[in-house]
Amino acid sequence: MSGPLVVMAAGALARLRPMREASLNELVRVGEAGLLGEVIRVEGDVATVQLFEETAGLRLGEPARPTGGPLTAELGPGLAGSVLDGVGRPLEAVARASGAFLQPGAEAATLSREHRWEFRAAIRPGSTVAGGDVLGTVDEKPGLEHRILVPPRAAGRIAALEDGSYTVDEPIGALEDGTELRLAQPWPVRVPRPVAARLRGDRPMVTGQRVFDLLFPVAQGGTVAVPGGFGTGKTVIEQTLAKFAEADVVVYVGCGERGNEMAEVLEEFPALEDPRSGRSIMDRTVLVVNTSNMPVAAREASTYLGMTVAEYYRDMGYRVALLSDSLSRWAEALREIASRLQELPGEEGYPTYLSSRLGALFERAGRCAPLGKPEREGAVTFVAAVSPPGGDFSEPVTQASLRAAGALWALDPALAHQRQFPAVDWEVSYSLYAGPTAAWFADEVGADWPDLRQEILTLLERDRELRDVAGLVGPEALEDGDRLLLQVARLVRELLIGQSAVDPVDAFSPLARTHALAGLLVALRDGARSAIDRGRALESLDLAPAVRALSAVRRAGPDELPARVVEARSAIAALRREGTAGDQPAGGDVTAGEGGA
Ligand SMILES: Nc1ncnc2c1ncn2[C@@H]1O[C@H](COP(=O)(O)OP(=O)(O)O)[C@@H](O)[C@H]1O
Ligand SMILES: [Mg+2]
Numbered sequence: 256m257s258g259p260l261v262v263m264a265a266g267a268l269a270r271l272r273p274m275r276e277a278s279l280n281e282l283v284r285v286g287e288a289g290l291l292g293e294v295i296r297v298e299g300d301v302a303t304v305q306l307f308e309e310t311a312g313l314r315l316g317e318p319a320r321p322t323g324g325p326l327t328a329e330l331g332p333g334l335a336g337s338v339l340d341g342v343g344r345p346l347e348a349v350a351r352a353s354g355a356f357l358q359p360g361a362e363a364a365t366l367s368r369e370h371r372w373e374f375r376a377a378i379r380p381g382s383t384v385a386g387g388d389v390l391g392t393v394d395e396k397p398g399l400e401h402r403i404l405v406p407p408r409a410a411g412r413i414a415a416l417e418d419g420s421y422t423v424d425e426p427i428g429a430l431e432d433g434t435e436l437r438l439a440q441p442w443p444v445r446v447p448r449p450v451a452a453r454l455r456g457d458r459p460m461v462t463g464q465r466v467f468d469l470l471f472p473v474a475q476g477g478t479v480a481v482p483g484g485f486g487t488g489k490t491v492i493e494q495t496l497a498k499f500a501e502a503d504v505v506v507y508v509g510c511g512e513r514g515n516e517m518a519e520v521l522e523e524f525p526a527l528e529d530p531r532s533g534r535s536i537m538d539r540t541v542l543v544v545n546t547s548n549m550p551v552a553a554r555e556a557s558t559y560l561g562m563t564v565a566e567y568y569r570d571m572g573y574r575v576a577l578l579s580d581s582l583s584r585w586a587e588a589l590r591e592i593a594s595r596l597q598e599l600p601g602e603e604g605y606p607t608y609l610s611s612r613l614g615a616l617f618e619r620a621g622r623c624a625p626l627g628k629p630e631r632e633g634a635v636t637f638v639a640a641v642s643p644p645g646g647d648f649s650e651p652v653t654q655a656s657l658r659a660a661g662a663l664w665a666l667d668p669a670l671a672h673q674r675q676f677p678a679v680d681w682e683v684s685y686s687l688y689a690g691p692t693a694a695w696f697a698d699e700v701g702a703d704w705p706d707l708r709q710e711i712l713t714l715l716e717r718d719r720e721l722r723d724v725a726g727l728v729g730p731e732a733l734e735d736g737d738r739l740l741l742q743v744a745r746l747v748r749e750l751l752i753g754q755s756a757v758d759p760v761d762a763f764s765p766l767a768r769t770h771a772l773a774g775l776l777v778a779l780r781d782g783a784r785s786a787i788d789r790g791r792a793l794e795s796l797d798l799a800p801a802v803r804a805l806s807a808v809r810r811a812g813p814d815e816l817p818a819r820v821v822e823a824r825s826a827i828a829a830l831r832r833e834g835t836a837g838d839q840p841a842g843g844d845v846t847a848g849e850g851g852a
């Protein structure tokens with residue numbers, strides 16, 4: 256009996272024969288080099304395999320070795336801080352420097368075999384456990400406790416479980432039926448990890464970005480599509496979220512768009528300081544990276560690997576942000592594989608199952624009660640950048656993402672060109688989480704939060720209409736009230752929505768600052784409006800002191816914020832007083848120069 260041989264090799268595809276026992280999604284080592292691949296079709300005794308690695312040099316007649324199982328993630332302590340390729344192999348420092356990744360066929364376990372972890376048991380031998388129960392903990396990184404869970408499908412009475420120092424290969428204990436318990440557990444990446452219950456997404460994942468938190472919030476466990484053409488700020492948004500979003504753990508799946516983009520990520524991430532701890536952001540981050548020279552199949556796998564790692568930390572009871580940059584690479588991988596298989600193509604060559612595949616992926620996000628005791632809550636919040644070719648949102652991947660996601664942050668090249676960042680098109684963007692999270696914002700930040708949100712959205716909408724009119728008839732033809740609105744809307748764009756990712760103070764806007772700015776802008780509009788209603792001309796109103804005070808609010812740290820808000824309120828009150836009786840005659844001639852009270 257001889258093993259299977261390579262009978263066809265083309266690009267990232269190989270056919271193996273005889274493979275009578277092969278099952279779909281089974282992992283196979285192909286060729287002398289042992290290239291990693293996955294069975295994607297079985298016909299008779301021929302298995303078609305997509306390879307996760309560069310296939311140059313693979314020849315007909317080389318042997319192949321089925322592994323008997325699907326592509327599996329190794330989940331355990333040591334994930335945090337690691338940098339993995341699409342199939343879970345750690346990228347070494349060497350690879351980081353040279354840009355050259357692992358040798359094809361290299362076997363490299365996700366987790367260190369040598370590292371010893373101090374395990375503290377949380378339950379005693381004799382207890383009965385079931386899937387998801389917390390057996391104990393190890394300190395994975397400063398500030399990140401790794402909870403060791405009973406694997407989802409295991410259950411029984413604990414025969415042994417002991418505190419101590421263990422590698423991921425050594426048993427920490429056993430069940431009475433002989434099942435060994437370890438610090439790490441395997442999980443097939445394409446299968447969602449089970450949960451006890453799904454919970455409503457009614458709390459926000461605070462991002463510190465005003466345009467998102469105020470106008471288009473994302474819920475913990477929510478999903479967001481972020482489509483945008485080249486240079487519109489997708490990568491900046493994902494990295495800003497990695498740094499500031501309210502998440503205990505970040506899983507970042509990057510597919511290089513430009514040549515050395517991933518090399519940049521590998522350099523920049525470790526240097527990013529976690530604003531909460533002051534340590535490297537890598538202490539609570541797992542990076543899954545693909546370079547553009549890796550075969551597409553690995554990019555497709557990397558998204559599932561990232562999702563599986565995210566679910567695993569969710570199961571511990573953490574809030575996880577899964578950030579994908581960009582999901583289009585995942586979809587292109589689907590397309591390439593489908594075309595190699597000569598499947599019937601759908602729109603623009605994407606397979607007809609693009610939409611359902613993408614929907615199934617988005618469904619793995621969510622807020623939930625994980626399996627097991629003690630009861631806890633976890634969430635995977637999924638923010639997926641999408642790169643439509645030519646910035647055309649009608650293309651299939653953008654459309655499928657829109658249908659699957661609960662929020663849309665649409666990026667607009669015109670805004671990016673004006674350097675209005677984040678370049679979120681507020682006319683097209685939306686969030687289905689705005690309603691469900693409104694009560695939380697009202698309770699935690701300010702009762703008027705939902706109203707302010709609506710005021711600002713209405714103001715921006717009116718601004719659009721007025722700018723269209725002004726474009727036709729000229730701004731001087733507009734009434735004072737309308738011209739005031741245009742001015743306030745400009746301030747809203749500059750001071751509220753606009754936020755520089757590199758500003759040392761304003762890169763992160765605490766909700767209190769976001770709330771204060773929105774409230775003050777609305778108050779400014781109302782104050783000036785009432786002066787105008789009393790007969791003052793817009794030109795005669797001096798908005799400058801109020802605008803300066805608002806800018807100071809924007810730059811205020813948490814300690815200074817209350818004082819700056821008081822100053823801004825009094826500047827606005829002064830504005831409102833302009834035009835009161837005695838200051839200017841109501842309805843009279845209002846060209847009175849400086850016009851201060
Ligand atoms: N929030 C922001 N603040 C400041 N600059 C930004 C911001 N977002 C984007 N930019 C600018 O736009 C450039 C392109 O952004 P990038 O995220 O690389 O775009 P994309 O990933 O969509 O191609 C950045 O290098 C930066 O100069
Ligand atoms: Mg980018």
